[in-house]
Amino acid sequence: MAQGTGPTFHTVLLTLMISLLLAGCASPKPSNLAQREASAANTPLIEAVSRGDFEKVQALAESGASLNTLTEQGTPLEAAVKAREDRIVWFLLSEGASPDLVGSAERTPLMTAAANGDRRLVRLLLSAGADVNARDAGGATPVMLAARSGHLPVVKVLLAAGSNVNVSQDGRSLLMQIVEGGDLLTAEMLVAAGADVNYRNDRGVTALDIARAENNRDLEMLLIQAGAEI
Template sequence: MKKIFLFSIILIFLVACEDVNKRDELGRTPLMYAARDGNLKKVKQLLKKGADVNLQDKDGHTALMIAAANGHLAVAKLLIANGADVNSKTKEGATPLIYATVPGHKELVKLLLENGADVNLQDNNGRTALRYATAFGYEEIIALLKSYGAKE
């Protein structure tokens, strides 16, 4: 009984001391993987333990970009509420807005715009979210971007 109790105490201590910002070989953190999977419960737990919402992996991706690309609206809302930078850029210059636009996630595009995303930021190839929306024929997203001042 004593051994089980001691083991439980050690296990609780190890979990409590877990480095929530520990990176893997790609520079990704547990928060980034939880955002990718749309695991709102895990995202909440990691944020409560102090996970940094603006860490970038080796390519410059943030948890918000990953959530946006995968269509996880609730996760994106939570990340933004906890200080995620809506205008961060990858090494290629892509933004969360571009990551939400390319797969056609209109509600995520709207969320980002409502929270201050710069509609005219360009990637390293000079492309904006509007240019991507136009290339894919996303008429509703085009109209939304233009309503926030997107320039051709």
């Protein structure tokens, strides 16, 4: 077969995606995508998700069960992320579940996946449009939650997706928090991503001050080499 005589696979795939997007925009929003509140006891979908029962989840969704119900245990999507049920997470997102609906502890599903170090789910949620810089009730973002737990692969994915490396919380930059915890590898990644090594809190303290106070020579050298003001 001669090459270059027909559309490539990627061209066909792109055309299909555009067609689906246009069809979705023209169609009315399904009733089971409306945001609702209910108790977990009255939400069979939450129970099915928590059990990892994909067939039941699929059947309930097809019968009109709300995908965006908020319960005291969170949303169906959050429950799937907590249970690390990749297939169910993919299904709920593909059916239109909101990737940014805040659930328990006022965290989005992406925050939960980042805190758990689940890179595959982080990528899946990002591909569905999850807000990479959303904040929880305490002001933490997904990259903060991942970095503080030492989940370097997840930190890398989040930074590549546009996470703000210079985010701060309670007057402390993310770099300051990581330096305080003594995590050299994560600090190196943040510095390489453009973290401001000279950020000062309201008391004038910098990451270098913290490294010196902790007598951490490796972090001190890293920050100085990155341009920290001595």
